[in-house]
């Protein structure tokens with residue numbers, strides 16, 4: 001909740017005014033503002049507590065080359081790298097994954113075109129309706145978070161079926177359909193590697209439907225006139241199972257590792273993979289879901305495309321918890337079982353900075 005006490009500052013009114021423009025953060029930049037509105041300014045204690053540009057320059061999140069995965073010796077090495085990265089960092093980048101550069105570049109370009117198209121067209125998709133599969137807005141938790149983040153989002157949700165091209169915004173339809181096809185395929189490969197890294201059969205996670213059901217959440221971070229006062233995305237861990245993220249060349253993504261922020265530098269052709277809270281649960285804490293954030297920048301736009309795997313819609317009513325094969329007397333469950341539909345209801349009714357829903361199920 002807001003901590004603002006000044007009598008002449010009506011925060012709810014400012015939030016509503018911003019939301020009603022349906023123009024997002026880009027609308028503010030287009031209007032030529034030099035000082036960011038108060039709703040975006042992080043609390044003074046947060047700003048004082050840390051230096052925003054504290055990202056380390058010399059240590060890198062692991063980069064895993066997944067070419068030659070068909071070679072059994074190399075595959076075992078890759079599985080081992082995935083195991084170490086997932087357990088120690090919760091993050092890694094994959095390179096040589098086989099997705100053509102043109103597909104990645106066109107995806108980023110499609111999202112740029114969507115955000116930079118005529119505002120009247122973009123406004124038609126502006127919504128906070130949870131039932132909408134395709135929607136554009138700024139900050140899904142605008143009214144519940146302490147501070148508003150400096151980004152706009154186009155969200156495409158496909159939990160029970162593949163995307164329907166007719167629902168896609170026309171400027172990014174072709175590129176998104178192509179990108180989705182590749183995400184699905186690479187997702188299955190990664191779920192195989194993660195299964196093996198947990199000591200399970202390669203098809204374990206795929207056969208349970210965990211690599212099905214995903215949302216493509218695309219972020220557009222306009223240049224910010226006062227980047228030291230706000231963030232692109234606040235510190236959070238991802239609520240789903242696995243995230244695969246494409247970013248353009250601007251940079252800003254940071255991961256919290258041993259209490260320090262590390263930059264995840266954009267690698268041309270690379271994709272950032274991170275373990276979500278639900279995979280931490282499935283793995284009974286063998287894999288870590290780690291906090292990350294995106295800082296804002298004077299230059300931009302920064303564009304990122306997150307593909308969140310959260311399991312097929314048919315799993316929503318089924319009990320969810322640590323994988324039974326990973327549990328023993330020596331390794332008891334760290335979480336009680338819960339229903340995914342209740343879990344996601346908790347997530348979407350709170351804000352990125354509130355208590356993560358998995359905390360309710362910790363034993």
Ligand SMILES: O=C(O)CCC(=O)C(=O)O
Nearest residue numbers: 219233238253294304306
């Ligand atoms: O834009 C980024 O690099 C990060 C986005 C992110 O963390 C998210 O969507 O959960």
Ligand SMILES: [Fe+2]
Nearest residue numbers: 236237238292
């Ligand atoms: Fe995230």
